[in-house]
Amino acid sequence: MEYLTRSLKNLKDQPNFNYHPRCEKMGIIQLSFADDLLLFCRGDRVFVQLLYECFNSFSQALGLVANQKKSSIYFGGVSSAVQQEMTQITGFSIGELPFRYLGVPLSTKKLSVSQCQPLLDKMLGRIKQWTVKFLSYAGRVQLIKSVLIAIQSFWSQIFPLPKKIIQQVESICRKFLWTGDTSSSTKALVTWDMLCRPKTKGGLNVTDLNTWNRAALLKHLWNLGKKKDKLWIKWVHAYYIKGREPWEVDAKQASRIVRKILQAGKYLTEAWLDTGRVVQADSFSIRGMYKQLRGEFPKVNWSRLLCNNRSCPKWKFILYLAVQGNLYTKDRLIRWGMQVSPECPMCEHEMESHNHIFFTCTFSEDVWRRLLKWMDINREPKGWNGEIKWAIEHVKGNGSKTMLYRLCMTGVVYHIWLERNRRLFQKIKRSSEDITRQIVRDIHCIGYSHSRLRNSLQKLNYYP
Numbered sequence: 001m002e003y004l005t006r007s008l009k010n011l012k013d014q015p016n017f018n019y020h021p022r023c024e025k026m027g028i029i030q031l032s033f034a035d036d037l038l039l040f041c042r043g044d045r046v047f048v049q050l051l052y053e054c055f056n057s058f059s060q061a062l063g064l065v066a067n068q069k070k071s072s073i074y075f076g077g078v079s080s081a082v083q084q085e086m087t088q089i090t091g092f093s094i095g096e097l098p099f100r101y102l103g104v105p106l107s108t109k110k111l112s113v114s115q116c117q118p119l120l121d122k123m124l125g126r127i128k129q130w131t132v133k134f135l136s137y138a139g140r141v142q143l144i145k146s147v148l149i150a151i152q153s154f155w156s157q158i159f160p161l162p163k164k165i166i167q168q169v170e171s172i173c174r175k176f177l178w179t180g181d182t183s184s185s186t187k188a189l190v191t192w193d194m195l196c197r198p199k200t201k202g203g204l205n206v207t208d209l210n211t212w213n214r215a216a217l218l219k220h221l222w223n224l225g226k227k228k229d230k231l232w233i234k235w236v237h238a239y240y241i242k243g244r245e246p247w248e249v250d251a252k253q254a255s256r257i258v259r260k261i262l263q264a265g266k267y268l269t270e271a272w273l274d275t276g277r278v279v280q281a282d283s284f285s286i287r288g289m290y291k292q293l294r295g296e297f298p299k300v301n302w303s304r305l306l307c308n309n310r311s312c313p314k315w316k317f318i319l320y321l322a323v324q325g326n327l328y329t330k331d332r333l334i335r336w337g338m339q340v341s342p343e344c345p346m347c348e349h350e351m352e353s354h355n356h357i358f359f360t361c362t363f364s365e366d367v368w369r370r371l372l373k374w375m376d377i378n379r380e381p382k383g384w385n386g387e388i389k390w391a392i393e394h395v396k397g398n399g400s401k402t403m404l405y406r407l408c409m410t411g412v413v414y415h416i417w418l419e420r421n422r423r424l425f426q427k428i429k430r431s432s433e434d435i436t437r438q439i440v441r442d443i444h445c446i447g448y449s450h451s452r453l454r455n456s457l458q459k460l461n462y463y464p
Contacts, residue, residue: 001032004058008039008051017050018042025238026231036101037066043078048086068092072099104158108255116165119155123148123172127182135180137321138313141204144173149207156213157286160260166209173206187336189326199307201297204320208294215289217264218278221246224261225279247275267293301392308398310450311410312442318414322358323388327417329354345423346416357416358384364416366432371408371439374464375401400456407446407453411439437463 008029011017020040023029029051031038039055041047059065072095075083087094098107098115105115126147135143152169155161174192175182197203224233224246236258237243240251247265251258265275271293278289302323309316321327330352333340344352346363359368359381368381382390391409395402415435422428440463447453 003061004037004055005030005032007054007058011050011054014050016046018044018047022235022239026235028235043075043082043086045082045085045089049089052090066092104155108257110256111159111162111165113162113164113168116155116162119152119165120168120172123151123169124182126151127172127176136314136317137177138317140177140180141206141317142313144177145206148173148176149209152209153207153212153216156209157216157219159257160217161209161213163210166213169209189321189328190324196294197297200299200303202300202303202324203297207290211293212286212290214264214267215286215293217261218267218289219284219286220261221264222279222281222284226282226284245276245279247279271295302388304395305388305391305406305409308403309406309410310403310446310453311407312446315410315414318417319410322354322413322417325354327354329357345420352420355384357420358413359387363419363432364412367416367436367439368412370432370436370464371412374436374440374460375404375408377405398452400452403450403453404443404447404456407443408439411442415439440464 009027011029012019012027018024018041019027019029020042023040029040031040039051041051055066068091071092073086073090073092074095074097075086078086083094097109098105098111100106100118103118105111105118107115130143148169152161170192172182174188175185178188179186192206193208194202195204195206196208197205199205223230224236224241227233228237240254240258240262241249246262249262251262254262265279268275268278273292278284305323306316306320309319318327330340330342330344331354334342342351344350344356344361346357347361350356350361357364359365360383365381372379372381381387387409391405395405415438419430419435422430440460444457444461447457
């Protein structure tokens with residue numbers, strides 16, 4: 001390839017050769033990556049023939065020949081007659097923008113939904129590979145955050161994604177979370193905007209795709225101001241910025257992606273950030289900028305129950321739904337018009353509601369009373385609102401007693417809800433003593449891996 005590069009550079013000495021109109025200032029004739037080669041010149045028969053002859057001499061010298069089936073020639077502002085003449089000279093077929101390169105479409109215009117379909121297909125393909133019927137809500141959230149969001153991050157860090165594509169990606173993630181599938185939908189227990197909030201603000205820290213895309217574009221704007229050693233940045237400076245500040249340039253003749261990068265400074269203005277200070281900073285983090293663009297949200301008072309909670313993820317997710325009153329209790333289903341028996345399946349004589357299950361039901365109250373006694377907390381169980389209020393006032397810090405209370409609270413909510421569903425759908429019943437023993441065993445298994453809890457649990461090595 002070095003031999004080809006030297007040969008192509010010598011073309012500038014040819015009196016009949018002219019650069020591509022957008023390559024002359026930088027002296028660009030060819031770009032190569034691995035075994036891919038892009039050649040540029042003005043759209044004229046003489047210039048194309050000179051370029052093609054130079055490449056043929058390289059092929060004859062080293063035996064590397066272009067694959068005619070995989071090679072194309074792209075035109076801009078060239079008549080059809082000249083295009084046909086050039087294809088006869090080279091033998092290459094005429095290509096059209098956009099075309100896919102390194103897995104993403106390259107285009108000078110706004111991407112259409114159909115051009116972004118490979119992104120959606122890749123996400124759907126991953127979901128179909130997973131055995132979703134064995135995944136809990138918490139497991140699906142983890143896959144969304146670590147796999148599905150990561151797939152779109154590759155695209156969003158290259159160019160601005162259309163709003164419709166972002167909406168479709170979020171729709172895929174939302175359906176997968178609440179149904180385990182993408183072909184059907186159901187009522188979301190928590191809004192997507194809430195899930196994208198930080199954990200201390202009532203969310204699960206799922207990435208907000210639109211805000212992440214903006215932060216990625218701002219990284220490109222920062223590169224234009226600081227990383228002037230890169231070829232694409234030198235090219236943008238040579239043809240559009242021309243010694244001005246990048247965020248002050250209005251490049252109407254540039255491609256859409258270049259215009260969007262230069263206009264990204266408006267996102268900083270909307271977030272009340274100083275554009276000049278951000279772009280001239282010594283370092284830039286997309287994650288850090290994402291947090292700044294996301295803004296501030298009010299802190300929820302129950303966050304200390306979930307933050308620094310050492311219990312397993314599926315326990316925490318049920319508690320997360322419970323503290324917001326979003327579990328599918330019978331009183332909610334009846335309000336939605338569903339025909340179900342209102343009777344609580346555990347005590348079998350009161351109407352089921354969220355406040356009844358936690359912990360005014362005689363069954364769940366007995367379980368929670370046993371656990372409170374086991375933790376050496378001398379008080380009677382309260383209703384749900386009373387328990388949350390007590391936790392807000394007393395569950396502070398990261399001491400062993402606080403950690404143990406979080407584990408017990410999370411475990412009892414999960415196992416009570418699990419018992420309710422078993423009785424309702426599988427007709428299986430367990431006693432309150434059996435459930436309490438199961439919670440204690442699980443807490444011992446979880447707690448012994450943490451040094452702070454180990455000593456406390458050794459003193460509680462008995463069933464309540």
